[in-house]
Amino acid sequence: MAERIGIVGAGIVGLAIAQALARTGEFDVTVLEKESRVAMHQTGHNSGVVHAGLYYQPGSLKAELCAKGRAMTREYCQEHSLPYREAGKLVVALNAGEVPRLDEIQRRSVLNAVPDLARVSMARLREIEPHAAGVAALHSPHTAVVDYAAIAETLANQVRRAGGRVLLNQKVVAVESSAGSCRVSTSGTTHVFDRLVVCAGLHSDAIARLVGASDSPRILPFRGEYWSLAPERNDLVKGMIYPVPDPAFPFLGVHFTRGVYGETHVGPNAVPALAREGYSWGRISVRDTLESLRWPGAGALAKAHWKMGGKEIAASLFKPLYFKAAQAFIPELLPSDLRHKTTAGVRAQAWSKDGSLLDDFAVDQVGPVTLLRNAPSPAATSSMAIAEHVLANHLGIRT
Template sequence: MTDRIGIVGGGIVGIALARALSARGDAVTVLEKEQRLAGHQTGHNSGVVHAGLYYKPGSLKATLCAKGRASIREFCQEKALPYREVGKLVVAVDESELGALAEIERRSIANGVPDLARIDDVAALRDVEPHVAGIAAVHSPHTAAVDYATITEAMAQDVRRAGGEIRLGHEVTGIHREGDSVRVTTPVSEDVFDRLVVCAGLQSDVVARLVGADPSPKILPFRGEYWELAPERTDLVKGMIYPVPDPRFPFLGVHFTRGVYDNVHVGPNAVPALAREGYRWLSVSPKDTWESLRWPGAWPLAKQHWLMGVDEISGSLIKPLYFKKAQRFVPELRMSDLAHKTGAGVRAQAWGRGGELLDDFAVDRLGPVTLLRNAPSPAATSSIAIAEHVIEHYLDVAA
C-alpha cells in the first residue's frame, strides 16, 4: 500500500528524503515556504563535501558523513555535476595545537577518512600548500567541493519524474494529528498524510511547536560571513586550509576554501544572528531575538562563551581583525586580497535548556510525525545517508 508522506522543507535533506521515498513508490509532497529550493542553509554554505575528520567516532555525524560523501560523489557522477577533490589541510600553527591535531588524526583514522596523511615536515607541508604557515598538519586529499544548490535541483527533478510533488510558497502554519494521520495546513492548501517528516532547518523548533513537541532543543541562529579572495590572488590557496578547531566550540574557525567554480572563500566566522534568517547585521527580528534571550539556556551559554562572542563580533565589524585570523595561516595574504564580502550563511545550531550546544544530529518522533531537530554541517554531505537513516529507523517502523 502506498503511503502518503509529507515533507516540510525544501533544503537538500528534505529533497534527498523525497527522492528516496518517491523512488520506492510512496506518494510524496514537499512543502517549502520559499519560492525556490535550497534557499537557506543549503544554498548559503561553502560547498564542502566533508570527509569526516572532526566527528566523534560512532556518532551519527561520523557514520552518516562516511556514507553520505560516497553517495554525493556517485550522484554527481550520475548527473554529470561538478565534483572536485581539491583536498583539505588542517594546520597546527604552533606547538600548543599539536595535541588537538593528534585528536583530529585519531578521529579521522577511526572514521575511515580515505588516504589521510600526517605531515610533520614544513617542506612537505609546502608541497601541499606552497603559501601556508604551520609546523604540522593532517591532509585529507579527497575532501571535495560541489554546488549543493545545483545538486538539490537535480534531486528535485528525480522527485518530480517519480511522481512526487514539490510545492513552493507553501509555509506550514498548522499541524494536527488525527488518529494515525496528520493534517497539514498552509495559507493556500490543506492535506492529510499518513506520515510527516519535518526538515525545516532554521525553523525546525518553530514547526516542532506546531506538533506539540518538546521546545528543547531550540534553534540558535549563527551567521557565518565570508570574504572572497581577489581573482588575481587565488593562487595563494590550492585547495582548502583549515585551522585546528577549538574542541569547546562546534565551529571550525576561519578557513580558506577553494570552491567548485575556482573562487576562494575566506571564512566563515560565527556571530549570533539577530533573526532566524538574518543574513546581514541589519536583518533584525525583535521576536526571534527576544525568544533567544528568554530561553533558559541563554545566560549559561553567554557566561561560558562570551569571550568567543566578543572576538567573533569584533572580527565581523572590523576587517583588520578578521584579516589577522586569516593571515595567521597564509602570511603572504594582504588586506586588499580580501576583495569583497560574499553572501553570508546562517547555521541552525540547536541548544538545550542548560545552554549546551548540541553537537550530533538529532531526530525526534511523535507518532506519525518525525522531526529533524538538529542537522548542521555535515548535513549537506550526509543528506542522502540521512534520508536512508530516517526511512529505516523512523518511517519503516510502526508509528
C-alpha cells in the same frame, strides 16, 4: 492507494528524503517549501565542502552518516554530471600549543576511517599549499567541493519525474496530527498526509511546537560571513586550508576554500544572528532575539563562550581583525586581497535548556511526525545517508 508522505522543507536533506521515497514508486510524496525556490537557506549558503569526517566523535551519527554520505554524494554527482572536485584539505596547527588538538583530530580520523589521511612534514605541507604557514598539519586528499544548490535542484527534479510534488510558497502555519494522519495547513491550502517528515532547518523548533513536540532543543541561529579572495590572488590557495578547531566551540574557525568553480572564499566566522534568517546585522527580528535571550540556557551559553563570541563579533564588524585571523594561515595575504563580503549563511544550531549546543544529529518522533531537530554541518555532505537513516529507523522503510 499509495501512502501519502509529506516533507516540510526543500533543503538538501528534505529533498534527499523525498527522492529516496519517490524512487521506490510506492509512496505519494509531497514536499512543502515556504520559499519561491529550493535550497534557499543552509543548502544554498555554505562553503560547498564534502567533508571526509575528520572531526566527529567516533560512533556518533555524524561520523557514521558523514562517511556514508560522502561516498553517496560522489556517486550521485558522477551519475548526474554534477561538478565534484577533490580539492583536498590541510588542517594546520599554527604553533606547538595546537599540536595536541591536531593529534586528537588525527585519532578521531583514524577511528572514523577517513580515507588516505596523512600527517605531513613541513616540506610536504609546502608542496600541497605553497603559501600556507604552520608547524604541523594533517592532509585529507579526498575532501571535496561541490555545488549543493545544483544537487538540490537535481533531487527536486527527480522527485517530480517520479510523480511526486515539490510545492513552493507553502509556508506551514498549522499541523494537526492523530494516530493515522497529519493535517498540514499552509499559507496556500491544506494537505492531508498519512505521515510527515519535518526538515525545516532554521524553523525546525517552530514546526516542532506546532506538532506538540518538546520545546527543547531550541534553534539558535549563527551567521557565517565569507569574504571572497581577489580572483588574481586565487593562486594563494590550491584546495582548502583549515585551522585546528577549538573543541569547546562547535565551529571550525576562519578558513580558505577553493570552490568547485575555481573561486576562493575566506571564512566563515560564527556570530549570533539577530533573526532566524538574519543574513546581515541589519536584519533583526525582535521576536527571535527575545526568544533566544529568554531561553533557560542563554546565561550558561554566554558565560561559557563570551570571550570567543566577542572575538567573532569584533572580527565581523572590523575587517582588519578578520584579515588578521586569515593572514595567520597565509602570511602573504594583503588586506586588499579580501575583495568583498559574499552572501552569508545562517546555521541552525540546536541548543538545550542547560545552555549546551547539540553536537550530533538529532531526530524525534511524535506519532506520525518525524522531526529533524538538529542537522548542522556535515548535514549537506550526509544528506543522502540521513535519508537512508530516516527511512530505515523512523519510517520503517528499506530501499
